[in-house]
Amino acid sequence: MPWTSAALLVVVAIGVPAGLLLNRTDPSQAIASAPLATEPPTDVKTIAWTELMPPGWDPRLKAGQAGQPGGIDVAQLDDNDPVARQMLKDLRDAFDNAPVRPELDGRRVRLRGYAVPVGVGWGGTDEFLLVPTFGACIHSPPPPPNQIVYVKTPSKIEGVRAMSIVTVTGTLQVHALNSALATSGYRLVPETVRVER
Template identity: 40%
Template structure:
């Protein structure tokens, strides 16, 4: 009987013991989603009036003017200053920027597959420029990943897009929920 009570006591302690949160370099890691990187009052759809787009021909000079204005608005989307310096874990997709073979050491992390490859790219507050010195093997760009690292509010301009955030990654792994 004493053994059963001791075993039950142990199981209660183990089951109700707090789950140890992930930490990197002694800093707690906060799991975030993409919405937190946009100010609460920001909406990419509210930036410009799209009602005229369907009536524009590809060769209409106004179409080029509208596209340029849209690209400028997307590349200067407001960020959330409070995110600067946070250690975060965020899922996303890789858009390679610096690669050697299958190993990617610098990339844009984006919230959905195909972002930055197609025009227009996501707003800059939905693109994170990631540096991961050891590099990560990227076998399939369709596969989502988790990235853990220190987030900074810093703009990076690249021909594929403009990021409003940068991250020094400490861990990159396959996405599993």
């Protein structure tokens, strides 16, 4: 079935965040509706997930503008179609080599997202990935490294579970880190971590 094959190709195999494929410009749209409890200090900037991507970066450009006007209609492709296989390879390569923004290194920021604990033990966790979309790294392939932020706290925090909504304030570092779950392009050295649910 071409429709099923295309859906599998686009969502599962490629691992493209749904917001990018649906032409949404803000991958954090799923969590944008819940307001922050307090305003950040004046020297801390609340950033959106899109700000972690270089302006104009679009992995679809490597795959024949899939989902764009004049681009390839993935719904018409079969799993064994060489064009579909090449699109998959091109998108995976674009994701694996996703660029970060070096000018953000050392900035104090506040970022809100979903937690993916790297390890949980007695008393909570002190290490997790922050991602922009629900289910990323758990129920779906990981987003590109420029959409994954590694957080290591000085002590364990209770209540951080898979897909908890967490707001972290701290210093952003451009720092790639490979974990068993995914590769992150950034590290956030936390000053505060607020678990919302």
